[in-house]
Amino acid sequence: MTITSPFGQPFGDPLGLPLGQPDVRTPALTPVSDPVLEIRNLSVDYGYDGDPVHVLRQVSLTLERGEVLGLAGESGCGKSTLAYAATRLLPPPGLITGGEVLFTDRDGTTTDILRLNDAQLRASRWQDLAIVFQGAMNSLNPVFRVGRQIADGIRAHRPEVSQKEALERSAELLELVGISPDRLRSYPHQLSGGMRQRVMIAMALALDPQVLIMDEPTTALDVVMQRQIVEQIADLRDRLGFSVIFITHDVSLLIEIADRIAIMYAGEIVEDAAARDVYQRPRHPYSSALLHSFPPLRGPRRELTGIPGSPPDLSKLGGGCPFRDRCAFAFDACSKVNPELVFPDVPGDDPRRSVACLRHDPAAVRAVGEQPLPVPPELSAR
Amino acid sequence: MTIDTSIVEEGEELARPSQAPETGVVSSAPRRSSREPRKFLFLRNSKAIAGMVILAFFFLIAIIGPWIAPYDPSARSDDILQPPSWEHWFGTTHLGQDVFSQILVGTRGVIVVGFVAGIVATTIGVIIGVTAGYVGGLGDETLSVIANVFLVIPQLPLIILIAGQLPTVGGVTVALVIAITGWAWGARVLRAQTLSLRRRDFVEAARASGERTWRIITAEILPNLTAIIAAGFVGTVAFAVLSLITLSFIGIGNTGEWNWGTVLYQAQSQLALQRGAWWWFVPAGLCIALLGMSLTLINFGIDEFVNPRLRSTGLNAKSLRKRGIRPRIGFTPVVYEAKEDRA
Numbered sequence: 103m104t105i106t107s108p109f110g111q112p113f114g115d116p117l118g119l120p121l122g123q124p125d126v127r128t129p130a131l132t133p134v135s136d137p138v139l140e141i142r143n144l145s146v147d148y149g150y151d152g153d154p155v156h157v158l159r160q161v162s163l164t165l166e167r168g169e170v171l172g173l174a175g176e177s178g179c180g181k182s183t184l185a186y187a188a189t190r191l192l193p194p195p196g197l198i199t200g201g202e203v204l205f206t207d208r209d210g211t212t213t214d215i216l217r218l219n220d221a222q223l224r225a226s227r228w229q230d231l232a233i234v235f236q237g238a239m240n241s242l243n244p245v246f247r248v249g250r251q252i253a254d255g256i257r258a259h260r261p262e263v264s265q266k267e268a269l270e271r272s273a274e275l276l277e278l279v280g281i282s283p284d285r286l287r288s289y290p291h292q293l294s295g296g297m298r299q300r301v302m303i304a305m306a307l308a309l310d311p312q313v314l315i316m317d318e319p320t321t322a323l324d325v326v327m328q329r330q331i332v333e334q335i336a337d338l339r340d341r342l343g344f345s346v347i348f349i350t351h352d353v354s355l356l357i358e359i360a361d362r363i364a365i366m367y368a369g370e371i372v373e374d375a376a377a378r379d380v381y382q383r384p385r386h387p388y389s390s391a392l393l394h395s396f397p398p399l400r401g402p403r404r405e406l407t408g409i410p411g412s413p414p415d416l417s418k419l420g421g422g423c424p425f426r427d428r429c430a431f432a433f434d435a436c437s438k439v440n441p442e443l444v445f446p447d448v449p450g451d452d453p454r455r456s457v458a459c460l461r462h463d464p465a466a467v468r469a470v471g472e473q474p475l476p477v478p479p480e481l482s483a484r
Numbered sequence: 485m486t487i488d489t490s491i492v493e494e495g496e497e498l499a500r501p502s503q504a505p506e507t508g509v510v511s512s513a514p515r516r517s518s519r520e521p522r523k524f525l526f527l528r529n530s531k532a533i534a535g536m537v538i539l540a541f542f543f544l545i546a547i548i549g550p551w552i553a554p555y556d557p558s559a560r561s562d563d564i565l566q567p568p569s570w571e572h573w574f575g576t577t578h579l580g581q582d583v584f585s586q587i588l589v590g591t592r593g594v595i596v597v598g599f600v601a602g603i604v605a606t607t608i609g610v611i612i613g614v615t616a617g618y619v620g621g622l623g624d625e626t627l628s629v630i631a632n633v634f635l636v637i638p639q640l641p642l643i644i645l646i647a648g649q650l651p652t653v654g655g656v657t658v659a660l661v662i663a664i665t666g667w668a669w670g671a672r673v674l675r676a677q678t679l680s681l682r683r684r685d686f687v688e689a690a691r692a693s694g695e696r697t698w699r700i701i702t703a704e705i706l707p708n709l710t711a712i713i714a715a716g717f718v719g720t721v722a723f724a725v726l727s728l729i730t731l732s733f734i735g736i737g738n739t740g741e742w743n744w745g746t747v748l749y750q751a752q753s754q755l756a757l758q759r760g761a762w763w764w765f766v767p768a769g770l771c772i773a774l775l776g777m778s779l780t781l782i783n784f785g786i787d788e789f790v791n792p793r794l795r796s797t798g799l800n801a802k803s804l805r806k807r808g809i810r811p812r813i814g815f816t817p818v819v820y821e822a823k824e825d826r827a
Binding site for chain 2: 143145150159160186187190191192193194195196197198199200201216217220223
């Protein structure tokens, strides 16, 4: 059986490989860079008054086509803010104070989302870039049947599609996420939490977007459901070829699903590397500490250590590395200069990974007149 | 009345964390040491300030008006129908009475009736509305029916009827009549909001921790209703002032007691407009408009204070416009102000 979307695009075989789309199963190994979303120097403030909190400071992140990028970090580090700012969905008093969010379409045209006007932005939403919200299962309107809600989303962007076609498409989408199409006529309260979550994912996929942002899509679910949803997302990604930004504080879940992981701390990205590299060879003390806060299922046993202290108050960050007070490897230079993302100072590392730590950046340390210290063995595992 | 309960509800989750520092001034004082001390948020709102200033002015007049009035407002003189002059700032009536003195003396009646009626009506509304919303069942049904009956009764004719039947009609009597006919709207809004609050988790938690019903109502539910009650109060005061003036204007009530409505009543009955005596009715009309405006401005202020989204926009709308920020949900404004310090 082949599902064909009413918009003429082949939709892929539920059991086999995608039709008419390149195989995107192993994007991490693709050497050529084909970014679909490039975030450059994005800065976000909260508060319009004279004393705003700088929640994101010059964050840059690249999402390759077909890639699952995990965004991890503790609560309040700016993960969700990054995703919402990139889509311009931050509610007041959020304010984007600078940067670029470049979206590259399938045909190669690039647009800066931050410079779109309202109409263009509205048209681009869901079509190019769809979002599954935090607590998405509460995003369904309780008084409408789920089929109609999915169809509404389709018809809002493609008015030429008839209601009947849209409903047929909704049925396909439900099937795609593993829900029987007869659920089309169910009300949200008749579905379980996991099913509602999957309805939301189906809805996000309705217009065949190229980027799917998932903001803690599994937080409210139990581990069994989490696993199902994560597998479903991975499977759909393989078949439909969209890219995913997966936001969560659950690093173990990310290692399962993500191709690449960006670790955020206090409004900055501190490490950006392939998932396997982050897991086995963390280069930033914070990533390393995060990984040591849950037990590995396989491999040698290691001691569980938490991260001492608590996240810094973003309104009171001075200069210097924001992690220095909680860092086991901090030294004099850490209070003088805020590290930039650089290639780690470990020979033989993947050239595409980067880390923001002064232990890896002797040049920056010398620039402020301090003596650089070597990379500790904990941060240079091979 | 401009308050929207859905905004209140929606804003609460946002409001609570951000309001905490403002209300707990003592506990948060050390944390804020680096910044300038903040004024009470409501008073940073220019609309609220403007409204409060005008209202304070009328309060002052209400208190000192009878003492500073240059003439006895009822005393006749030979200066008949004089336009404004240094002797008579607002001119004189057909009997040579001083309009300025009439306005000054009449302010007290307006303010007293407005606020007595506002307080009584709001109290009745809070008691009936919150009780109905919280107890539910038969009690709710009964109280709702009463409120609904009062809602559908045409208020002004009822006020006229009651006021006409009473042997002596002083200011406070009129205020009570207005309050008795005007509490139902507030009760209805409060009932709806209480119904929603009653099912919130924090009320459930309070009940689970063994709090008494009256304590849940006074300590958990009422603080959440403050904004609606305040807005309702302001609205009722405006309604009461207008009702009093209407009553006086059509000649019901004690014509010996001066208020702005009586001035208008006399101006109307003596054909001030036809005689071209504009000074007779314009000051009273302006006072009514000013008082109404001040109450509306205060209401706007409460509205913006309650809704955190409106709050941050209302505080410095001018500077936001200058920076080109239009705060909206779903379209985050972009300004290019950040320093580019990273490659």
